[in-house]
Amino acid sequence: MKQIVVYQEKCTACRECEVSCSFSHEGAFVPALSRIKVADFYEEQFYQPMVCVHCADAPCAAVCPTVAIQRQADGQIKVIDDRCIGCKMCLLACPFGVMGFSPDKGVAHNCDFCDGDPQCVQFCTPGALEFKDVVSAAAPAKQKAAAALGLPQT
Amino acid sequence: MQGATVLRVNLSTGQIRKEAVPEQMIKTFIGGRGVGSKLLMDNMDPKIDAFDPRNPLIFATGPVTGTYAPTGGRYMVITKSPLTGAIACSNSGGYWGPALRYAGYEYLMVEGKAKEPSYIYIHDDKVEIRSAKHLWGKIVDDTENMIREETHPEVRVALIGQGGENLARTACVMNDKGRAAGRSGVGAVMGSKNLKAVAVRGTKGFKIANPDAFTAAVLKGRDKLKAGPTTSGLTMLGTAGTVSYMNMVGMLPTNNFQAGVFAGAAAVDGTVVKKDFMTRNRGCHSCMIHCGRVTKVTGHGQFDGRGEGPEYETIYGVGTICGVDNLAAVIKANYLCNEYGLDTLEAGIAIGTAIELAEKGYIPESDIGFKLKFGDADAMVKLLEAQAFRKGPIGHWLAEGGFRLAEHYGHPELFMGSKKQGFAAYDPRGSIGMGLAYATSNRGACHLRGYTISLEHFGNPIKLDPFTPKDKPYWLTILQNTTSFVDASGICLFSTFDMNPGEDVTAMVSESLGYNVGGPEDMLKIGERIWTLERMFNNAAGLTRADDSLPPRITSEPLTEGASKGHVVDLEPMLNEYYQLRGWDMQGRPTSDKLRELGLA
Ligand code: SF4
Ligand code: SF4
Ligand code: SF4
Numbered sequence: 001m002k003q004i005v006v007y008q009e010k011c012t013a014c015r016e017c018e019v020s021c022s023f024s025h026e027g028a029f030v031p032a033l034s035r036i037k038v039a040d041f042y043e044e045q046f047y048q049p050m051v052c053v054h055c056a057d058a059p060c061a062a063v064c065p066t067v068a069i070q071r072q073a074d075g076q077i078k079v080i081d082d083r084c085i086g087c088k089m090c091l092l093a094c095p096f097g098v099m100g101f102s103p104d105k106g107v108a109h110n111c112d113f114c115d116g117d118p119q120c121v122q123f124c125t126p127g128a129l130e131f132k133d134v135v136s137a138a139a140p141a142k143q144k145a146a147a148a149l150g151l152p153q154t
Numbered sequence: 155m156q157g158a159t160v161l162r163v164n165l166s167t168g169q170i171r172k173e174a175v176p177e178q179m180i181k182t183f184i185g186g187r188g189v190g191s192k193l194l195m196d197n198m199d200p201k202i203d204a205f206d207p208r209n210p211l212i213f214a215t216g217p218v219t220g221t222y223a224p225t226g227g228r229y230m231v232i233t234k235s236p237l238t239g240a241i242a243c244s245n246s247g248g249y250w251g252p253a254l255r256y257a258g259y260e261y262l263m264v265e266g267k268a269k270e271p272s273y274i275y276i277h278d279d280k281v282e283i284r285s286a287k288h289l290w291g292k293i294v295d296d297t298e299n300m301i302r303e304e305t306h307p308e309v310r311v312a313l314i315g316q317g318g319e320n321l322a323r324t325a326c327v328m329n330d331k332g333r334a335a336g337r338s339g340v341g342a343v344m345g346s347k348n349l350k351a352v353a354v355r356g357t358k359g360f361k362i363a364n365p366d367a368f369t370a371a372v373l374k375g376r377d378k379l380k381a382g383p384t385t386s387g388l389t390m391l392g393t394a395g396t397v398s399y400m401n402m403v404g405m406l407p408t409n410n411f412q413a414g415v416f417a418g419a420a421a422v423d424g425t426v427v428k429k430d431f432m433t434r435n436r437g438c439h440s441c442m443i444h445c446g447r448v449t450k451v452t453g454h455g456q457f458d459g460r461g462e463g464p465e466y467e468t469i470y471g472v473g474t475i476c477g478v479d480n481l482a483a484v485i486k487a488n489y490l491c492n493e494y495g496l497d498t499l500e501a502g503i504a505i506g507t508a509i510e511l512a513e514k515g516y517i518p519e520s521d522i523g524f525k526l527k528f529g530d531a532d533a534m535v536k537l538l539e540a541q542a543f544r545k546g547p548i549g550h551w552l553a554e555g556g557f558r559l560a561e562h563y564g565h566p567e568l569f570m571g572s573k574k575q576g577f578a579a580y581d582p583r584g585s586i587g588m589g590l591a592y593a594t595s596n597r598g599a600c601h602l603r604g605y606t607i608s609l610e611h612f613g614n615p616i617k618l619d620p621f622t623p624k625d626k627p628y629w630l631t632i633l634q635n636t637t638s639f640v641d642a643s644g645i646c647l648f649s650t651f652d653m654n655p656g657e658d659v660t661a662m663v664s665e666s667l668g669y670n671v672g673g674p675e676d677m678l679k680i681g682e683r684i685w686t687l688e689r690m691f692n693n694a695a696g697l698t699r700a701d702d703s704l705p706p707r708i709t710s711e712p713l714t715e716g717a718s719k720g721h722v723v724d725l726e727p728m729l730n731e732y733y734q735l736r737g738w739d740m741q742g743r744p745t746s747d748k749l750r751e752l753g754l755a
């Protein structure tokens with residue numbers, strides 16, 4: 001399953017992901033409603049974009065009293081707007097703090113992959129965000145780590 | 155057409171009002187620097203002192219600020235400058251400007267003076283004036299952290315450090331810790347109002363007029379930046395990559411402009427910043443350039459620290475003009491300026507001026523406390539602190555800025571600047587057009603009002619001979635008009651090397667406002683109107699042709715070594731031609747025909 005993969009070391013905290021996410025979903029520039037958020041540790045020089053990882057055992061879904069948070073056929077965790085009563089329990093349950101809430105609509109929201117064309121990925125110039133299958137994305141790490149263990153240098 | 159709101163906060167009376175900006179004013183002046191200057195003109199007498207409570211402090215965003223236009227995150231601080239006595243417009247990035255718009259305001263106008271240290275907290279429709287007694291005297295980072303603690307984790311803060319509190323005319327307004335509305339002493343105006351900070355939490359956001367057409371313009375601009383050579387250069391080395399080049403062409407200001415080549419240039423170049431100190435890039439709101447240098451200094455004793463910078467101007471300000479070639483010290487000085495809220499340029503220029511005066515024996519050693527010499531990194535860092543706190547006679551005079559310091563010690567001619575504001579990091583003797591640019595800049599010497607270097611050295615958009623005055627007045631008016639418009643839009647000037655302001659920025663502004671501002675010619679007209687308006691402010695404030703000047707070192711002492719050896723700037727003929735092209739009389743006053751033509755009469 002594809003998801004948003006974050007390479008924090010490339011992130012510059014420009015927040016273009018936040019503006020583009022909010023603009024495509026809300027038709028307004030309103031980063032407060034972005035589904036991706038950058039955690040900025042200014043003094044520590046560490047910027048970490050945070051976005052829903054569509055947990056296999058999703059705490060947000062488990063806590064939802066109206067079963068409004070459901071897994072889709074493609075593996076995505078999705079909020080069914082009609083079922084959501086706006087109790088915000090999922091916001092507290094999410095271990096990453098990436099379930100958001102729209103006061104106007106009265107419903108919770110998480111990353112929906114922009115129907116397969118993630119805006120945040122498109123607008124992130126330094127390449128800190130990629131949309132890909134994590135299982136295969138992890139494979140090069142194995143090669144790299146193994147090589148470091150003793151691949152002869154040519 | 156998209157409207158705009160100005161939030162007016164009167165610190166004397168506690169009155170808080172929200173007013174609509176008249177539609178006609180937006181059409182005429184667009185936003186940012188344009189509308190901001192007009193608001194200043196309409197709400198004060200340019201003759202009053204900059205520290206008079208009646209001098210409004212205006213924070214202005216442009217129509218693309220806060221959108222996803224590439225580099226669309228700027229805001230400007232507009233007020234009468236305590237450094238120059240002219241109009242000030244200091245431009246900054248970060249996230250504060252966008253936050254102001256998300257809260258529902260394009261402009262914030264602060265008037266009056268609070269009885270005690272205060273800060274303004276804006277949370278969307280809710281606006282409060284709060285006590286800042288517990289924050290007064292605190293450095294920038296600590297202040298921002300404390301305000302975050304007592305308001306909201308996602309608050310954005312524009313604020314002053316001790317520099318602004320102590321009315322240092324070299325003080326800036328900081329925001330988001332590492333960003334500065336640097337020049338012209340705007341931080342001191344904030345201090346004079348007893349205003350420590352403006353904290354903003356904006357959650358409402360805003361819509362633009364034509365989303366689809368706007369997006370098309372943005373994507374086009376993005377493609378140009380992606381392919382652009384200046385963008386990738388700035389990403390890699392920041393502006394600091396310019397050091398070696400400027401040294402090569404003999405115009406890297408050294409020892410208070412006594413030379414244009416610096417023996418230590420290679421040691422303070424952007425490549426060394428990147429190799430030895432940089433940990434990552436940082437970008438302002440919606441930036442594609444990410445020129446911010448996030449740096450760490452370790453193993454350099456008293457210079458160790460963490461923060462942002464330096465950029466090229468800083469390497470000059472606290473480096474080459476003071477003869478300092480210790481990059482760790484330069485970076486440390488940058489951190490300190492950020493913490494105290496001092497402009498890295500003006501603060502460093504004041505020190506460079508003091509060093510020459512001291513070496514020549516014009517400042518008694520007892521006023522300083524030690525023997526001051528070019529190249530002394532420790533002394534430079536020490537004098538920054540003295541300046542922020544006005545410690546001792548030297549601290550006091552440094553805080554008054556280089557011109558007043560040099561005048562006090564009897565040698566105003568040794569201050570290297572124009573309209574009492576120090577030069578940027580380009581010796582105009584190696585780039586004659588810059589001489590005219592410095593002399594005519596409405597906010598005092600400045601490189602961001604007409605970067606003729608681009609033509610005289612980089613050949614963009616065409617190549618001009620750096621040593622002749624030919625065509626310089628004409629091109630300067632084009633550049634000044636262009637940058638006036640760019641600053642009105644809310645986009646960063648750095649994006650315009652690779653984008654075309656007359657096509658790309660105008661398109662973004664038009665689609666954002668829902669009002670067609672036109673193409674390149676219209677852009678130049680709007681820019682000219684803003685430029686002339688600023689000139690009207692300055693004239694009304696009492697500035698004359700005599701203030702469009704350069705120090706004698708630049709006009710009559712040729713450089714003695716390097717690639718620009720033998721050259722001076724012959725200013726007066728260029729100035730005459732410039733006034734003519736501008737439609738001003740020989741005293742630099744716009745003629746009534748010109749004012750009518752621009753709709754300013
Ligand atoms: S757009 Fe990319 S670089 Fe910018 S804040 Fe988001 S993740 Fe970081
Ligand atoms: S919202 Fe949080 S808990 Fe729910 S799937 Fe996403 S990351 Fe997991
Ligand atoms: S993929 Fe789309 S919905 Fe998810 S964070 Fe990125 S822009 Fe927002």
